[in-house]
Amino acid sequence: MRLIVDLARICNWRILLLFFVLGVLFWGGFHWSLAATNTESFCISCHEMKENVFKEYQGTIHYTNRTGVRASCPDCHVPKEWQHMIVRKIKASNELWHKFLGTIDTVEKFESKRLELARSVWKTMKDTDSRECRNCHNYNSMDFTRQGLRAFDLHERGFSQNKTCIDCHKGIAHSMPKGMTLQDDTSHINDDG
Numbered sequence: 001m002r003l004i005v006d007l008a009r010i011c012n013w014r015i016l017l018l019f020f021v022l023g024v025l026f027w028g029g030f031h032w033s034l035a036a037t038n039t040e041s042f043c044i045s046c047h048e049m050k051e052n053v054f055k056e057y058q059g060t061i062h063y064t065n066r067t068g069v070r071a072s073c074p075d076c077h078v079p080k081e082w083q084h085m086i087v088r089k090i091k092a093s094n095e096l097w098h099k100f101l102g103t104i105d106t107v108e109k110f111e112s113k114r115l116e117l118a119r120s121v122w123k124t125m126k127d128t129d130s131r132e133c134r135n136c137h138n139y140n141s142m143d144f145t146r147q148g149l150r151a152f153d154l155h156e157r158g159f160s161q162n163k164t165c166i167d168c169h170k171g172i173a174h175s176m177p178k179g180m181t182l183q184d185d186t187s188h189i190n191d192d193g
Contacts (some may be wrong), residue, residue, distance in 0.1 A: 011068070012056045017184065025069055034085065034089070035153050037089070038074040038078055038085075039072075039074065040072040040074065043072075043073035043074065043077075044073070046095065046099060047105070048099070048104050048105060048110060049073075052104075052107065052110045053174050054073075056174055057073075057173050057174060060173050060174075061172070062076075062172065062173045063173075069136070071136060071173070075132065075135065075136065076132050076133070077132065077172060078132075079119070079131060079132060080129075080132075084128075084131070093107075104117075111178070114177040114178070115177035115178070115179045115180065115184075117178075118174075118177045118179075118184075119184065122166055122170060122184075123165035124145070125164070125165070126164060128164055129164045130164040130165035130166050133164075133165035133166070133169070134165070137165065139159065142155070144156070154168065170184075
Protein backbone atom coordinates (compact mmCIF):
# COMPACT_ATOMS: atom_id res chain seq x y z
CA MET A 1 0.00 0.00 0.00
CA ARG A 2 2.79 2.40 0.92
CA LEU A 3 4.46 1.72 -2.43
CA ILE A 4 1.27 2.73 -4.25
CA VAL A 5 1.01 5.95 -2.22
CA ASP A 6 4.67 6.77 -2.94
CA LEU A 7 4.19 6.11 -6.66
CA ALA A 8 1.06 8.28 -6.66
CA ARG A 9 2.99 11.14 -5.04
CA ILE A 10 5.78 10.84 -7.59
CA CYS A 11 3.29 10.69 -10.47
CA ASN A 12 1.31 13.63 -9.07
CA TRP A 13 4.51 15.61 -8.69
CA ARG A 14 5.50 14.85 -12.29
CA ILE A 15 2.01 15.63 -13.56
CA LEU A 16 2.02 18.93 -11.67
CA LEU A 17 5.45 19.74 -13.07
CA LEU A 18 4.26 18.86 -16.58
CA PHE A 19 1.19 21.08 -16.23
CA PHE A 20 3.33 23.89 -14.82
CA VAL A 21 5.77 23.69 -17.76
CA LEU A 22 2.90 23.50 -20.26
CA GLY A 23 1.24 26.47 -18.58
CA VAL A 24 4.43 28.54 -18.78
CA LEU A 25 4.87 27.61 -22.46
CA PHE A 26 1.24 28.43 -23.24
CA TRP A 27 1.36 31.77 -21.39
CA GLY A 28 4.68 32.70 -23.02
CA GLY A 29 3.40 31.71 -26.47
CA PHE A 30 0.18 33.62 -25.91
CA HIS A 31 2.04 36.80 -24.96
CA TRP A 32 4.52 36.32 -27.79
CA SER A 33 1.62 36.07 -30.28
CA LEU A 34 -0.01 39.19 -28.82
CA ALA A 35 3.26 41.10 -29.19
CA ALA A 36 3.88 39.77 -32.70
CA THR A 37 0.41 40.87 -33.86
CA ASN A 38 0.87 44.35 -32.33
CA THR A 39 3.47 45.49 -34.83
CA GLU A 40 3.19 47.66 -37.88
CA SER A 41 4.93 45.00 -39.97
CA PHE A 42 2.18 42.52 -39.02
CA CYS A 43 -0.55 45.06 -39.86
CA ILE A 44 0.81 45.72 -43.34
CA SER A 45 1.67 42.10 -44.06
CA CYS A 46 -1.58 41.82 -46.02
CA HIS A 47 -1.75 43.77 -49.26
CA GLU A 48 -5.17 45.24 -48.38
CA MET A 49 -3.62 47.37 -45.66
CA LYS A 50 -0.24 47.91 -47.32
CA GLU A 51 -1.71 49.14 -50.61
CA ASN A 52 -4.55 51.21 -49.19
CA VAL A 53 -4.40 52.81 -45.77
CA PHE A 54 -0.67 52.40 -45.13
CA LYS A 55 0.30 54.34 -48.26
CA GLU A 56 -1.85 57.32 -47.31
CA TYR A 57 -0.74 57.12 -43.66
CA GLN A 58 2.88 57.57 -44.82
CA GLY A 59 1.99 61.12 -45.90
CA THR A 60 0.63 62.18 -42.51
CA ILE A 61 2.06 63.84 -39.42
CA HIS A 62 1.61 60.60 -37.49
CA TYR A 63 4.20 58.95 -39.78
CA THR A 64 6.79 61.73 -40.19
CA ASN A 65 7.04 64.93 -38.19
CA ARG A 66 9.52 67.42 -36.77
CA THR A 67 9.78 65.65 -33.39
CA GLY A 68 10.40 62.15 -34.69
CA VAL A 69 7.59 60.68 -32.59
CA ARG A 70 5.73 58.17 -34.72
CA ALA A 71 2.37 56.54 -34.08
CA SER A 72 2.11 53.19 -35.82
CA CYS A 73 -1.00 51.15 -36.65
CA PRO A 74 -1.32 49.39 -33.26
CA ASP A 75 -0.83 52.66 -31.37
CA CYS A 76 -4.12 53.91 -32.79
CA HIS A 77 -6.04 50.68 -33.36
CA VAL A 78 -5.09 48.36 -30.49
CA PRO A 79 -5.70 49.30 -26.86
CA LYS A 80 -2.75 49.12 -24.47
CA GLU A 81 -4.72 47.86 -21.46
CA TRP A 82 -4.74 44.06 -21.41
CA GLN A 83 -8.51 43.50 -21.03
CA HIS A 84 -9.34 45.96 -23.83
CA MET A 85 -6.58 44.51 -26.04
CA ILE A 86 -7.99 41.00 -25.69
CA VAL A 87 -11.48 42.21 -26.65
CA ARG A 88 -9.99 43.99 -29.69
CA LYS A 89 -8.06 40.86 -30.71
CA ILE A 90 -11.23 38.76 -30.50
CA LYS A 91 -13.06 41.29 -32.67
CA ALA A 92 -10.14 41.23 -35.11
CA SER A 93 -10.91 37.59 -35.85
CA ASN A 94 -13.72 38.98 -38.03
CA GLU A 95 -11.04 40.71 -40.12
CA LEU A 96 -9.36 37.35 -40.71
CA TRP A 97 -12.67 35.93 -41.93
CA HIS A 98 -13.04 38.80 -44.40
CA LYS A 99 -9.41 38.38 -45.50
CA PHE A 100 -10.24 34.76 -46.33
CA LEU A 101 -13.41 35.84 -48.20
CA GLY A 102 -11.54 38.54 -50.15
CA THR A 103 -14.01 41.23 -49.04
CA ILE A 104 -11.56 44.12 -49.62
CA ASP A 105 -8.78 42.45 -51.62
CA THR A 106 -8.82 45.03 -54.44
CA VAL A 107 -8.62 48.82 -54.31
CA GLU A 108 -12.13 49.02 -55.77
CA LYS A 109 -13.59 46.67 -53.15
CA PHE A 110 -11.76 48.54 -50.38
CA GLU A 111 -13.03 51.92 -51.55
CA SER A 112 -16.60 50.61 -51.77
CA LYS A 113 -16.39 49.49 -48.10
CA ARG A 114 -14.23 52.38 -46.88
CA LEU A 115 -17.00 54.55 -45.43
CA GLU A 116 -18.52 51.57 -43.59
CA LEU A 117 -15.08 50.61 -42.20
CA ALA A 118 -14.33 54.21 -41.19
CA ARG A 119 -17.69 54.58 -39.45
CA SER A 120 -16.97 51.43 -37.47
CA VAL A 121 -13.57 52.75 -36.32
CA TRP A 122 -15.01 56.20 -35.55
CA LYS A 123 -17.81 54.66 -33.47
CA THR A 124 -15.33 52.58 -31.50
CA MET A 125 -13.14 55.61 -30.87
CA LYS A 126 -16.14 57.69 -29.84
CA ASP A 127 -17.38 54.91 -27.52
CA THR A 128 -13.96 54.73 -25.80
CA ASP A 129 -13.53 58.53 -25.57
CA SER A 130 -10.63 58.26 -28.05
CA ARG A 131 -8.67 56.12 -25.58
CA GLU A 132 -5.91 55.24 -28.03
CA CYS A 133 -5.40 58.89 -29.04
CA ARG A 134 -4.99 59.77 -25.38
CA ASN A 135 -2.22 57.21 -24.94
CA CYS A 136 -0.02 59.85 -26.57
CA HIS A 137 -2.09 63.05 -26.38
CA ASN A 138 -3.11 64.10 -22.88
CA TYR A 139 -5.41 67.10 -22.36
CA ASN A 140 -3.65 67.98 -19.10
CA SER A 141 -0.26 68.02 -20.83
CA MET A 142 -1.35 70.31 -23.67
CA ASP A 143 0.14 73.78 -23.58
CA PHE A 144 -2.69 75.67 -25.24
CA THR A 145 -0.64 78.89 -25.24
CA ARG A 146 1.74 77.28 -27.74
CA GLN A 147 -1.08 76.35 -30.10
CA GLY A 148 -2.33 78.64 -32.81
CA LEU A 149 -5.31 80.84 -31.90
CA ARG A 150 -7.72 78.76 -33.99
CA ALA A 151 -6.54 75.46 -32.43
CA PHE A 152 -6.63 76.99 -28.96
CA ASP A 153 -10.19 78.23 -29.47
CA LEU A 154 -11.43 74.97 -31.05
CA HIS A 155 -9.85 72.82 -28.33
CA GLU A 156 -11.35 74.94 -25.56
CA ARG A 157 -14.82 74.86 -27.12
CA GLY A 158 -14.57 71.17 -27.97
CA PHE A 159 -13.56 70.20 -24.45
CA SER A 160 -16.33 72.34 -22.96
CA GLN A 161 -18.84 70.49 -25.20
CA ASN A 162 -17.46 67.08 -24.14
CA LYS A 163 -16.09 66.33 -27.60
CA THR A 164 -13.47 63.63 -27.95
CA CYS A 165 -10.47 63.58 -30.30
CA ILE A 166 -12.19 61.67 -33.12
CA ASP A 167 -15.06 64.18 -33.25
CA CYS A 168 -12.74 66.76 -34.81
CA HIS A 169 -9.70 64.84 -36.00
CA LYS A 170 -11.12 62.37 -38.53
CA GLY A 171 -8.76 62.12 -41.46
CA ILE A 172 -5.64 62.92 -39.43
CA ALA A 173 -3.99 59.62 -40.38
CA HIS A 174 -6.13 58.38 -43.29
CA SER A 175 -8.00 59.91 -46.19
CA MET A 176 -11.62 60.82 -45.61
CA PRO A 177 -13.98 58.36 -47.29
CA LYS A 178 -16.19 59.43 -50.18
CA GLY A 179 -19.88 59.67 -49.38
CA MET A 180 -19.54 61.15 -45.91
CA THR A 181 -22.56 62.93 -44.54
CA LEU A 182 -22.87 65.83 -42.11
CA GLN A 183 -23.63 63.22 -39.44
CA ASP A 184 -20.26 61.57 -40.20
CA ASP A 185 -18.43 64.88 -39.95
CA THR A 186 -19.05 65.88 -36.35
CA SER A 187 -16.06 68.22 -36.31
CA HIS A 188 -18.28 71.28 -36.47
CA ILE A 189 -18.41 72.91 -33.08
CA ASN A 190 -21.40 74.93 -32.04
CA ASP A 191 -20.80 78.65 -31.93
CA ASP A 192 -22.91 78.95 -28.79
CA GLY A 193 -20.42 76.86 -26.79
